[in-house]
Every structure is written in structure tokens, then in C-alpha cells.
Amino acid sequence: LLLVVLLSVQGFISFKRRSKNKNKAETPDWSIPTLDAYADSTSFFHNWDPAAKIGSLFPYCFLIISLKSPFWCAIALIVSIFSIFFSNIAWQRGLRRLAAMSGFLLMFLVIVPFSSPARQGETVLIFPLLQSLPFHLSGFWLALTIVLKAFAIALMIEPMLGTSSLPLTLQGFSRLGLPQAIIQMILLTHRYIFVFQQEIIRMYLSMRVRGFTARTDLATMRTMGNFLGMLFISSFDRTQKVYEAMLCRGYHGIYPTFALPQTRIRDLAKSGLWIMLGILLLVLDRVIPVLPI
Structure with missing residues (x-):
């Protein structure tokens, strides 16, 4: 969870740098994974x-x-x-x-x-x-x-x-002997980096609406500390809800595979x-x- 949150923060910083000279209408939806x-x-x-x-x-x-x-x-x-x-x-x-x-x-x-x-x-x-x-x-x-x-x-x-696609690539790793636990960690990490990134953007915008301006003082450090603390709490709460939803849908440690590609x-x-x-x-x-x- 800590790794996912830190990667999300890094992605948010990169997003802010790239969006300085872009129109708001041209900003892509960063919640959509672009690896594949x-x-x-x-x-x-x-x-x-x-x-x-x-x-x-x-x-x-x-x-x-x-x-x-x-x-x-x-x-x-x-x-x-x-x-x-x-x-x-x-x-x-x-x-x-x-x-x-x-x-x-x-x-x-x-x-x-x-x-x-x-x-x-x-x-x-x-x-x-x-x-x-x-x-x-x-x-x-x-x-x-x-x-x-x-x-x-x-x-x-x-x-x-x-x-x-990422699922097919991970299925390929699974067929080559990579443990299922590692495959599921990669899949969930890739997905929720973008989810947490959107959460960071939403929280930061709400801070800016309330008049927050980043400075090099104790007030800014205190505010950013509260920001990261709330991010960790909301991230943990989100993971608990997602895991419970997966259990309700029959998850038992392995994602079901309906169609495997055949090696020709x-x-x-x-x-x-x-x-x-x-x-x-x-x-x-x-x-x-x-x-x-």
C-alpha cells in the first residue's frame, strides 16, 4: 500500500508538470491505465x-x-x-x-x-x-x-x-511459472496507482479552493502532513472495501481465467x-x- 501511494504521489507531480501549458479540455483522463x-x-x-x-x-x-x-x-x-x-x-x-x-x-x-x-x-x-x-x-x-x-x-x-494487454501479459507470465500472488500484486498495483492519483488530484484541488498556497513554512508542512495522513487513511479504507467487494464476488485468491491463448x-x-x-x-x-x- 505504501509503495502504491508513493508511486501515485510521483505520478501526480509529473502530471502537474505536464499540465502547466495545456488547456484543461485537452487534459487526458489519468485514471485510465496506459501501460498497454x-x-x-x-x-x-x-x-x-x-x-x-x-x-x-x-x-x-x-x-x-x-x-x-x-x-x-x-x-x-x-x-x-x-x-x-x-x-x-x-x-x-x-x-x-x-x-x-x-x-x-x-x-x-x-x-x-x-x-x-x-x-x-x-x-x-x-x-x-x-x-x-x-x-x-x-x-x-x-x-x-x-x-x-x-x-x-x-x-x-x-x-x-x-x-x-496487461491481463494477457500477466497470463503469459503465469503460464511461464510466475506465482499467482506476484501477478495479482502487479495487476492491482497498476490499477490503483491511477485511482490513488485521481484521489490526490481531488484532495489537492479541494485544498486550493480553500485558499491553500504552498510555501516554505511550518504551516505548509503541517498542511502537507495532514494531506498525506488523510491520503493514507482513505487509501487503506478503499483497499478494505475493494477486498470485501472481491470476496463478495467469489474471489478466493486466484482470478478466474475464461480464455487462454494457445501457443501455435x-x-x-x-x-x-x-x-x-x-x-x-x-x-x-x-x-x-x-x-x-
């Missing part, structure tokens, strides 16, 4: 059975992690870019995912080349103003490899999880093709290390 907004399209990935898709793309990501050459990591990144293109998913989703990671990952390109240990026979660059901090090319290639692999896997998450031959062929692609990249990385580090 592109699940109704048609593409190579949309027509793939979720269990087979997840069961092959996850090993593919682990194969990408095992790459050592920046060149083949860049090839894996190109594969991920083409995957988003052929999955009919908006580029903004992938770019937002990369933007969230880039602040942390790009620091590797600055820190690792100057802090990596010296190797025999490596190329070292000495800058006039930083003579005490040599720039190690081996450290730069290592940092670049880490960044490329992270970007390739982050982009691959979109076609892997965003091309099927072409789904297995796609899975085999994707795993072979990952193995091919790994073999080429070991046999032809274009930029050894």
Missing part, C-alpha cells in the same frame, strides 16, 4: 503469443547482456530500434524510457574512462588541463558497451510488454528465430570482436 495503450494494434509482435514472446525475449536480453564488443552491442541496439518500428509503438514511449536512464548511464562515459585501471599496451589520452587524469580508451569502450546494452534492452522491453507453431517459430538471433550476436561477438576492450 498500443495493445490493440497489429504487428509481428502483437500476433505473437505472450507466453512464447516473453519466454524468448527474456533469454534474448540475457544474451545481449553477455556481449563484450561495442560494435555488436550497437547492432543489438539497432535490432531493438527496428523492433519498435515494426511493433507500431510510438517513438515517444521509447524515448521517455531512454531519457529516464540516460542521466545515470551517461555518467559512465565521463567517470569510467578517467577512473579505470591502466592496461598494458592500451591507448591513453592526456588532456592539457587534466594531465593528472589520463583518459583510458579501454575504459571508454567499456562504458560505451554498458550504455549500448542498457539502451538495447530498455527499448526491447516496449515490444515485449507493450504489444499485449508460428509462435514457437518466432521464439526460435529470436533466440537464434541472440545466439548469433553472441557468437559473432566472440569470434569477431570488432572493438576489443
Whole structure:
């Protein structure tokens, strides 16, 4: 419950930042989950059975992690870019995912080349103003490899999880052996993040109507403390009512499944093709290390 509320607060802050320059009539309904907004399209990935898709793309990501050459990591990144293109998913989703990671990952390109240990026979660059901090090319290639692999896997998450509806994706995880308790936690958390976010917006608007203005003083801190306390109380009360309603409708720890997708031959062929692609990249990385580090 605490995790859901904290995520809802973070979502509310993001919502306030995005809505500053937007008209009220153009504001979307944030109570509607958008994780699977592109699940109704048609593409190579949309027509793939979720269990087979997840069961092959996850090993593919682990194969990408095992790459050592920046060149083949860049090839894996190109594969991920083409995957988003052929999955009919908006580029903004992938770019937002990369933007969230880039602040942390790009620091590797600055820190690792100057802090990596010296190797025999490596190329070292000495800058006039930083003579005490040599720039190690081996450290730069290592940092670049880490960044490329992270970007390739982050982009691959979109076609892997965003091309099927959330219930079908969770059913795929269930068929692969993920415990039902974890699946239900993911489903309820995803849903009630948006519900609590709407609750935060409603409570904050009521505070503004009553003349509240955020300042850096004790009165504001006291008001925000009461705000968070009421949010926790209302959230707990809401979860109790939802759980009782679920029990009244026959809930016994497992959501009923009325139709399970069947794994077809072409789904297995796609899975085999994707795993072979990952193995091919790994073999080429070991046999032809274009930029050894």
C-alpha cells in the first residue's frame, strides 16, 4: 500500500508538470491505465503469443547482456530500434524510457574512462588541463558497451510488454511459472496507482479552493502532513472495501481465467528465430570482436 501511494504521489507531480501549458479540455483522463495503450494494434509482435514472446525475449536480453564488443552491442541496439518500428509503438514511449536512464548511464562515459585501471599496451589520452587524469580508451569502450546494452534492452522491453494487454501479459507470465500472488500484486498495483492519483488530484484541488498556497513554512508542512495522513487513511479504507467487494464476488485468491491463448507453431517459430538471433550476436561477438576492450 505504501509503495502504491508513493508511486501515485510521483505520478501526480509529473502530471502537474505536464499540465502547466495545456488547456484543461485537452487534459487526458489519468485514471485510465496506459501501460498497454498500443495493445490493440497489429504487428509481428502483437500476433505473437505472450507466453512464447516473453519466454524468448527474456533469454534474448540475457544474451545481449553477455556481449563484450561495442560494435555488436550497437547492432543489438539497432535490432531493438527496428523492433519498435515494426511493433507500431510510438517513438515517444521509447524515448521517455531512454531519457529516464540516460542521466545515470551517461555518467559512465565521463567517470569510467578517467577512473579505470591502466592496461598494458592500451591507448591513453592526456588532456592539457587534466594531465593528472589520463583518459583510458579501454575504459571508454567499456562504458560505451554498458550504455549500448542498457539502451538495447530498455527499448526491447516496449515490444515485449507493450504489444499485449496487461491481463494477457500477466497470463503469459503465469503460464511461464510466475506465482499467482506476484501477478495479482502487479495487476492491482497498476490499477490503483491511477485511482490513488485521481484521489490526490481531488484532495489537492479541494485544498486550493480553500485558499491553500504552498510555501516554505511550518504551516505548509503541517498542511502537507495532514494531506498525506488523510491520503493514507482513505487509501487503506478503499483497499478494505475493494477486498470485501472481491470476496463478495467469489474471489478466493486466484482470478478466474475464461480464455487462454494457445501457443501455435508460428509462435514457437518466432521464439526460435529470436533466440537464434541472440545466439548469433553472441557468437559473432566472440569470434569477431570488432572493438576489443
